[in-house]
Amino acid sequence: MTITERAALLATAAALAFSAGTSAVADTSDKRIALSNNYAGNSWRQAMLRSWEKVTGQAVADGAVAAADAFTTAENQVTEQAAQIQNLILQGYDAIVLNAASPEGLNGAVKEACDAGVTVVSFDGIVTEPCAWRIAVDFQQMGKDEVLYLADRLDGGNLLEIRGLAGVFVDDEISAGIQEGVDETGKFEIVGSVHGNWAQDVAQKAVAGILPSLPDVAAVVTQGGDGYGAAQAFKAAGRDIPIIVMGNRHDELTWWKEQKDASGYETMSVSIAPGVSTLAFWVAQQILDGAEVPKDMTVPFLRIDQDNLEENLANTEEGGVANVEYTLEDAKAVIAEASGS
Amino acid sequence: MASQIGNLISPRLLRALLPPLSLAALLVTIFWLQPRTQSYFGLNLLLNLAIPIALATIAQMFILCVNELDLSIGAFVSLCACITATWLNDTPLLGVLALAGLVGVYALLGALIHLRNLPSIVVTLGMSFVWLGLAVLVLPTPGGAAPGWIRSLMTLKPPLVPFPIIAAVAIAGVVHVGLMRSAFGTVLRGAGGNPASLARAGWSILRIKMTMFALAGFFGALSGMALVGLTTSADANIALRYTLLSIAGVILGGGEFVGGRVSPIGAVIGAVTLALAGSFLSFLRLNPDWQIGAQGAILILVLALRVLISRGEARR
Known part of the structure; x- marks a missing residue:
């Protein structure tokens, strides 16, 4: 790692710590959020899980939430994930962030979660159950x-x-x-x-x-x-x-x-940046915090052009996908945009 | 050691006790790991998805009972789920006819396998693609809606005992009486145990196989309907996992691959045990990469115990 790279990394880490530090809301410091994920078998999903770990790990350390655990089903099957969601309800999580195996097949389990007072935020693989939030990709x-x-x-x-x-x-x-x-x-x-x-x-x-x-x-x-x-x-x-x-x-x-x-x-x-999982995390945190959040939101694409190719390539690990991780501020911007339209 | 225990209790009894004891052990561990599951609400959430699995396992048990194996039950349940979420909901008569027709096709499959002496694994594996294709035709994109009465049945909240427990006991009880206690049930099982002597005694093996396959189709259809009642909508791939779960459930519940040796109560217990094993591993916070392996390990553990007991049985 060169010195400039290290400096850049430190700066990002500092920025992350700063943004998360100021955002630590007392209201959600005792809340627990779970990630229910249906598949981890490709580079995109691996990057998604790593982003989740990195950003939520920092958020937990800063006291923004009490816990943010990731769960992946052993097999990419609707029935498995439905059982997983029901287990997460039983484990007492306050919110479930969900990348769903099927847009319709999990609705029963999602409804059970809503009825039990659990906030459900779906992203990437979204669910149609009206009580859940959706962060969709256009x-x-x-x-x-x-x-x-x-x-x-x-x-x-x-x-x-x-x-x-x-x-x-x-x-x-x-x-x-x-x-x-x-x-x-x-x-x-x-x-x-x-x-x-x-x-x-x-x-x-x-x-x-x-x-x-x-x-x-x-x-x-x-x-x-x-x-x-x-x-x-x-x-x-x-x-x-x-x-x-x-x-x-x-x-x-x-x-x-x-x-x-x-x-x-x-x-x-x-x-789509795999870091969209972290956007869903902050949206869930905002909902738990009591913010007015519309049920349907759209996530921005990650586009690379001729002039920013080198920069993005340098930030992408071998065998991986170009990625951005979202901050609380990004989530607020996405929420505001969805509320406006 | 097994033989020492065997001297105290008969191995046959021990063998019958193994499935319920494994289930009880698993349940107690889950209660201890996650006390929330002890409530009415908790038991309901913990067990409701085991009901369609139990029905599919019973379907598989009928097939295993006549010395065959059904590798298409998962796809068949998916198809029934798709029909339930579409035709049965929009035009009930068409839905009922379609499901009844599918049960008929199952009976014909039994006839085909018997008459042409085909290996059931090949026929059912082929049929699994047919079922899946039909499911995609019926419901090209995930969706549909559960008929109101199925939804309200599956979300029933009876006083004191959660619905999944009542349903499991009812399924096991009905099939047990029908297959294990009635005269006709004994004949049906006999076709798996010793078809030659049954045929010589004047029974039609063809008719017995068709009956067993039709029963399997019937319970497969029930499984699909129950599943849609829980999920509220269907997906062509919704129950593919049930093929292996149902086979494992029968074996875990004391059944054998050689025909005639099955137990409906054991099969339901086996299905519930398998469903709970998933929850147990999830409550343990086990890395998902290890979960399938761990599920297999639980299966091997129970089967190993059974082999020990069977050895005790053989020694006597």
């Missing part, structure tokens, strides 16, 4: 933003779309947003679409399979976790590398940096 806008960026860069051309895991609503939403952007700008045509399952190896195989049948591709729109695989497939086929929109993964950012240094390659990268 995935449709994310897809649309990709096409709008391309419209700025290009006069038109063919697009290859890499989709996520079939049947998951996130995949449908992003794809719908991309379609909307294409319709609105009116200068692109989607000439091919494959499922990359948000994984580099799957994306590479899928793109390699469809490439021979495609005309010139001007750009590749993606969902994250698939950009590096797409680049490898293009390279292996000996074709020109189009503009590939990236998804904030370390391998994608590294590849982008190499291309940028070698040939001035330009693109953008967008995804």
Whole structure:
């Protein structure tokens, strides 16, 4: 670690301590918050859990809340998580922050929690039960933003779309947003679409399979976790590398940096910061504190552009995802924005 | 050591006592770890999700009883849950017909497996994809709503004893009387134990297998309905875990993979024990990476005890 890095780290730590220190509200110092998480098997979820540990650990040390424990189900199954939520109620937590296995299947357990006086805040994988709070991601806008960026860069051309895991609503939403952007700008045509399952190896195989049948591709729109695989497939086929929109993964950012240094390659990268779990934590703390919080909120994206690539790459650990952790002030801003609209 | 105990109590009795004793031990530990669970409210929350598991376990028990294995019960329960949350709620008649039709298909599966002498593992594994596909067709995105009467039944708050306990006792009691105490029940079990002699005595093994598969389908449908009553809405993948849970539940409750040797009361106890094992590990604050392993360890522990007892039985 260089001296400047260490200084920067100290400064962030100090800022964190400061913001959390001033925010330690006496009203919630005896409250206990639990994280109910349905899956921990990919880099995004691992980063999410690490962010939770870091930020809530500090919050507990500062006395903002009494406890903030993370629970992950052993298997990604609705019935398991429903049982887990019921167990958390029995353990007497005041609030449950929830990344749900199903938007509908947990409603019974969430209702039990609400009836027992437990505050439920869902994020990322949200639940539809009206008594719970939702911090949702506008995935449709994310897809649309990709096409709008391309419209700025290009006069038109063919697009290859890499989709996520079939049947998951996130995949449908992003794809719908991309379609909307294409319709609105009116200068692109989607000439091919494959499922990359948000994984580099799957994306590479899928793109390699469809490439021979495609005309010139001007750009590749993606969902994250698939950009590096797409680049490898293009390279292996000996074709020109189009503009590939990236998804904030370390391998994608590294590849982008190499291309940028070698040939001035330009693109953008967008995804959701795993630190959104910490935003949900502060929102739950605010609700316990008695703040007026609307039931539906939207979380901002984490977008990386040509000029802040190096900075973000330096902050992303190997095999991880670019991340930001949220503070109490960020949570208040998100709440205020949702109240205003 | 087992043989010493065996001299005092008959191994058969000991064997029958093992499932309830393991359940009691687990329950006492949970009460001690988390005193909140001792209340009416606590028991309700602790046990309500065990009811659909118990029903699925009973379904699996009928199949195991005739020497077969059902690897599709989880997907089947999911499908029934999806139908319950959609058709049964919107157009009750269509919903009832669909569920009855599925029970009929189960009976036909029994016939197919018997007549063509197919391995049930292969047939049911294949059917699990059919059930899952149908579930996605019925309910493409998670949703639907539980019919009011199922919801109010599953959230019933009877005085003194929490509903899940009453339901568990009722399920175990009804199936026990039907399968273990009635004359026809004995014939049904006999088809698993010694099909050749039953056939020679003039019973139709085909009809018995169809009956057992239909019963399994019936209890699978009940499981799906109970599950939706608890969750309020369904998801095509909602009960996939039930396949393994139900097999483990039967075995934990004293059943065996060789046919004819099953116990309905034991199966319900086994299902509840498995459901509680999850809560127990969660109250222990065990790292989730270890939880599946720990759940397996509990299973192995109980089965190891049973082997010890069986050895005592054999020595006599």
